[in-house]
Amino acid sequence: MPDASRPSILIVEDELASLKLLASYLEAENYQVYTATDSDQAEQVLKDKMIDVVLLDIRIPGKDGLALTRDLRSTSPIGIILVTQKKDDIDKIVGLEMGADDYITKPYNPRELLVRLRNLLSRLKAAALPESNQLAEAKVACFGEWNLLLGRRSLEASDGLTTQLTEGEFKLLTALLQNPGSVMNRDQIMNRMERRDWFPTDRTIDVLVARLRKKLNDNRKEPRYIDTARGTGYIFIADIEWR
Numbered sequence: 001m002p003d004a005s006r007p008s009i010l011i012v013e014d015e016l017a018s019l020k021l022l023a024s025y026l027e028a029e030n031y032q033v034y035t036a037t038d039s040d041q042a043e044q045v046l047k048d049k050m051i052d053v054v055l056l057d058i059r060i061p062g063k064d065g066l067a068l069t070r071d072l073r074s075t076s077p078i079g080i081i082l083v084t085q086k087k088d089d090i091d092k093i094v095g096l097e098m099g100a101d102d103y104i105t106k107p108y109n110p111r112e113l114l115v116r117l118r119n120l121l122s123r124l125k126a127a128a129l130p131e132s133n134q135l136a137e138a139k140v141a142c143f144g145e146w147n148l149l150l151g152r153r154s155l156e157a158s159d160g161l162t163t164q165l166t167e168g169e170f171k172l173l174t175a176l177l178q179n180p181g182s183v184m185n186r187d188q189i190m191n192r193m194e195r196r197d198w199f200p201t202d203r204t205i206d207v208l209v210a211r212l213r214k215k216l217n218d219n220r221k222e223p224r225y226i227d228t229a230r231g232t233g234y235i236f237i238a239d240i241e242w243r
Contacts, residue, residue, distance in 0.1 A: 007052045007121050008032040012042045012068075013083070014060050022055070025110050026117075039063035046072070053079035053120060055113075056100075058091050066095055073099030079120045083108075123191050138242040141177050144224055146216065148173065155215060163215050168193070172208045176226065176236040185233035209234055 009026055013019040014037045023033045034049055036042035039062040045051065054072070058065035069080055082095045082103040092103050101123075102116050141148040145158040153170040155163045165173065175192035176184065184192075186205045209226060212218075218225045227237045 006030055006032045008034065008050060009117070010034045010036065010042065010045055010049075010051045010054045012036045012039070012054060012060055012065070013057045014038060015057075022110070022113075026114075029114060037061070039068050042068065046076075046078075051078060052124065053081060053117060055081050055083060055117075057083040058095065059085070066091060066098060069095055069100050070098045077124075079124050081113075081116060081120065119187070123193075140243045141174075142241040142243060143177075143238040146225075148177070150174075165215070166211075168204075168208050169212050169215070172205070173212055176234060177240055180236045180238070180240050183229040183232055183235045189233065205234075 009031045011019060011022055011026075011033065013022065013035070016037070019035055019037065023035055026033050034045050034051065036045055038060055042054070042056075042060075046054075056065045056068060060068075063071075065082060069082065072078055072080060080100040080102075082092065082100045084092050084095075084103055084105050086105050095103060101120050104113055104116060139150055141150065147156040148154075149156055149162070152162075153165050153167075155165060157163070171193040172189065175189050178192070189205055210220075213220060213223075213226055216225050220228070223237065225236065225238045227235050229235050
């Protein structure tokens with residue numbers, strides 16, 4: 001009988017030896033494991049079971065892993081980790097653009113996969129938590145010369161000009177705004193962000209910070225809003241008024 005306290009993982013892999021080995025490994029780590037060898041079986045399991053994360057080989061019979069990723073992401077917030085070959089760089093990029101959360105390359109270290117799986121499950125759990133009262137109740141966050149219009153997800157400058165934020169930029173900024181004066185490492189930032197239009201890596205956070213700084217006219221060397229905690233993460237340093 002399924003145990004709701006144990007995360008449920010669906011492995012989609014057509015190499016039976018690899019499938020059985022990985023299933024045994026994850027079961028030993030106390031996960032509920034379901035398996036499928038093609039897209040039809042995978043879709044049936046997803047229909048019948050509550051799955052938290054899919055470990056999805058791109059090269060499976062029937063509908064390939066990229067197409068299945070696209071279909072899943074259009075209807076579900078389920079976690080998706082793609083399993084790729086070393087030569088599949090384009091497929092990795094396409095898969096991430098379609099909404100996969102992460103990828104791992106064959107041949108992989110099972111311990112590395114386990115770490116990626118745990119991190120993704122933590123982010124999924126954090127994303128499901130309700131927003132703070134400030135963010136839920138406010139319409140505008142004011143700092144320096146800027147107003148962040150929460151409903152519109154845009155920045156309004158003191159001269160009235162507005163700049164639209166991407167989903168990732170907005171989620172990153174609101175994560176920092178909810179923890180002003182406190183250093184947030186990259187894992188903490190990722191755990192606070194809903195994760196659908198960004199790649200869950202340290203590099204992604206750094207790129208988003210750079211884009212935000214450019215939109216805020218914030219100098220990295222003499223910051224007024226987002227400061228770097230060297231070797232750790234980022235800290236929002238301006239005073240904030242929630243309205």
